[in-house]
Amino acid sequence: MNTIAENIQQIIEQIHEFEQSYNRPEGSVTLLAVSKKQPIDKILQAHKAGIRDFGENYLQEAEEKISQLVDLDINWHFIGPIQSNKTRAIADLFQWVHSVDRLKIARRLSDQRNSLLPPLNVCIQVNLSGEETKSGISIDEVENLCNEVAKLPNLHLRGLMTIPAPTEDFTGQRQLFSALAVTFNNLVPRFPGFDTLSMGMSGDFKAAIAEGSTVVRIGTALFGPRM
Ligand SMILES: *Cc1c(COP(=O)(O)O)cnc(C)c1O
Numbered sequence: 352m353n354t355i356a357e358n359i360q361q362i363i364e365q366i367h368e369f370e371q372s373y374n375r376p377e378g379s380v381t382l383l384a385v386s387k388k389q390p391i392d393k394i395l396q397a398h399k400a401g402i403r404d405f406g407e408n409y410l411q412e413a414e415e416k417i418s419q420l421v422d423l424d425i426n427w428h429f430i431g432p433i434q435s436n437k438t439r440a441i442a443d444l445f446q447w448v449h450s451v452d453r454l455k456i457a458r459r460l461s462d463q464r465n466s467l468l469p470p471l472n473v474c475i476q477v478n479l480s481g482e483e484t485k486s487g488i489s490i491d492e493v494e495n496l497c498n499e500v501a502k503l504p505n506l507h508l509r510g511l512m513t514i515p516a517p518t519e520d521f522t523g524q525r526q527l528f529s530a531l532a533v534t535f536n537n538l539v540p541r542f543p544g545f546d547t548l549s550m551g552m553s554g555d556f557k558a559a560i561a562e563g564s565t566v567v568r569i570g571t572a573l574f575g576p577r578m
Pocket residue numbers: 385387408430431514552553554568569570571572
């Protein structure tokens with residue numbers, strides 16, 4: 352079995368290869384290590400190997416890890432579904448939230464973010480596959496929600512995020528990602544610092560990079576199976 356450091360090196364090489372193949376500028380894609388349901392020890396190994404961005408889905412689990420790793424320079428990204436009673440802790444502990452999908456949650460995050468801290472970076476989560484069970488707003492509601500979120504004082508609207516329904520088919524993966532990229536590119540000139548297209552996971556990050564992703568969120572390919 353590979354070490355975490357070897358996995359990271361391999362993924363970074365693949366990211367660079369895909370950047371080149373699809374005419375993306377070198378270094379335009381950031382690796383976000385998804386450490387949900389992975390032990391602290393693996394986060395430490397990844398940090399030692401140079402990773403600085405980590406994604407967590409479950410608040411309670413994240414609170415424990417963040418408090419234990421408080422001395423490390425880590426950007427914590429919340430990427431899971433958000434219940435309104437969790438917004439205060441999320442606004443306190445994280446630098447990024449990728450999963451904002453309604454105004455009520457955005458307002459609470461802004462109200463509860465300490466205004467002495469830098470604004471909380473947020474992405475709007477978009478549901479491309481139209482599955483009832485998945486979080487995210489539909490693509491035609493994105494612009495409205497962006498307009499409202501951009502007005503909130505303690506948030507910085509940074510871009511869009513999606514988790515498409517899993518499919519093995521590369522062309523199918525690209526089609527969905529492409530739809531989000533079109534919407535994203537239309538919005539870029541409208542909001543200052545709107546520079547983040549968070550799409551691509553272990554099984555589809557090649558297609559995501561081909562379509563303009565700037566952040567790939569990789570869990571199992573980096574850390575192995577979850578606990
Ligand atoms: C779990 C998760 C990932 C990582 O998924 P892998 O398939 O393990 O790479 C990425 N994004 C979100 C939002 C997740 O919940």
